[in-house]
Amino acid sequence: MQIGANSLLQEMQSLNGQIGSPGIQTGIARQVNNTSGADFGQLLSQAVGNVSELQSNAGNLATRLDMGDTTVTLSDTVIAREKSSVAFEATVQVRNKLVQAYKDIMSMPV
Numbered sequence: 001m002q003i004g005a006n007s008l009l010q011e012m013q014s015l016n017g018q019i020g021s022p023g024i025q026t027g028i029a030r031q032v033n034n035t036s037g038a039d040f041g042q043l044l045s046q047a048v049g050n051v052s053e054l055q056s057n058a059g060n061l062a063t064r065l066d067m068g069d070t071t072v073t074l075s076d077t078v079i080a081r082e083k084s085s086v087a088f089e090a091t092v093q094v095r096n097k098l099v100q101a102y103k104d105i106m107s108m109p110v
Contacts (some may be wrong), residue, residue, distance in 0.1 A: 051091050054084040
């Protein structure tokens with residue numbers, strides 16, 4: 001199979017014309033706009049739920065330890081408390097970064 005130089009040149013020129021056409025640009029913009037905020041919101045909700053679950057678990061272990069449950073050790077309770085603390089601090093830092101990003105975007109000149 002042999003491709004002629006003229007047909008190849010015509011094909012390249014037609015592709016070049018399509019690149020500059022508005023239909024291609026709106027297709028790209030449409031792809032970008034299709035990224036929904038629900039996915040981010042769902043991810044954020046899951047993260048907050050995870051932090052809440054860790055805090056609840058740590059509180060439950062501390063209560064059981066205080067009540068004298070022999071199946072709960074002090075080390076398990078401390079580890080659970082630290083996990084919940086680290087998760088909460090990370091969540092606060094993410095919130096701070098999101099608030100700062102929002103402020104930066106809102107202060108940009110139009």
